[in-house]
Amino acid sequence: MRESTSFQELKAVKGQQATYWEACETLGILEDDKHWDATMEEAVLCRSPTKLRAISFRDHVNEMELRLVPEQREIFNKILPSIENMDGGFYFLDTPGGAGETFVLNLLLAQLRKDRNIVLVISSGIAAMLLSGGRSVLSVFKLLLNLETEETPMCNISKSSSHCTLLQQFKLIVCDECTMSHKRAVEVPNTA
Numbered sequence: 699m700r701e702s703t704s705f706q707e708l709k710a711v712k713g714q715q716a717t718y719w720e721a722c723e724t725l726g727i728l729e730d731d732k733h734w735d736a737t738m739e740e741a742v743l744c745r746s747p748t749k750l751r752a753i754s755f756r757d758h759v760n761e762m763e764l765r766l767v768p769e770q771r772e773i774f775n776k777i778l779p780s781i782e783n784m785d786g787g788f789y790f791l792d793t794p795g796g797a798g799e800t801f802v803l804n805l806l807l808a809q810l811r812k813d814r815n816i817v818l819v820i821s822s823g824i825a826a827m828l829l830s831g832g833r834s835v836l837s838v839f840k841l842l843l844n845l846e847t848e849e850t851p852m853c854n855i856s857k858s859s860s861h862c863t864l865l866q867q868f869k870l871i872v873c874d875e876c877t878m879s880h881k882r883a884v885e886v887p888n889t890a
């Protein structure tokens with residue numbers, strides 16, 4: 699695009715004055731949701747509410763996947779097959795702030811939930827709110843607040859409880875901001 703010399707010129711497309719939004723749309727540098735709207739308009743005529751929800755969620759996941767930048771795609775393409783093949787892998791993502799780690803994790807979670815897999819998101823505290831469905835590591839693994847002082851802390855979960863059965867069904871456990879947790883909050887559930 700040729701360098702503009704004024705705000706007025708930025709808004710002028712083909713000699714016509716428009717809004718900034720209209721100018722971007724005309725130049726094709728702005729994506730909108732028209733194709734999603736058209737899909738949904740067509741679907742409401744012939745699909746059940748359950749199918750409609752599935753369509754919109756699937757579209758959302760597909761759209762997010764298309765937006766991955768190469769580094770994010772590399773992570774996504776490495777972790778997803780490992781989960782699907784039940785390799786039992788352990789991945790540590792160490793990225794600079796704002797690099798898009800939450801974006802990739804939310805996509806992984808959505809992709810697995812789309813196929814009705816059960817996933818778990820845990821975090822040391824406030825970060826549990828950043829990822830969809832996040833819970834705190836202490837509440838999920840029923841850890842007591844004595845991690846610092848107790849020599850052999852334990853997860854307060856009975857093997858015969860429904861909570862234990864549920865934990866065994868998780869396909870993926872995302873531990874966000876795990877370096878902010880006490881190291882035993884990671885070690886104890888791992889050895890339980």
Ligand SMILES: Nc1ncnc2c1ncn2[C@@H]1O[C@H](COP(=O)(O)OP(=O)(O)OP(=O)(O)O)[C@@H](O)[C@H]1O
Pocket residue numbers: 765766767770793794795796797798799800801802
């Ligand atoms: N591939 C992408 N396409 C579009 N937007 C993206 C993409 N990746 C990240 N973003 C956006 O960039 C912003 C920062 O991304 P995100 O929150 O995932 O980064 P982060 O590494 O988790 O940040 P922090 O470490 O500070 O929590 C968000 O608004 C997110 O929606």
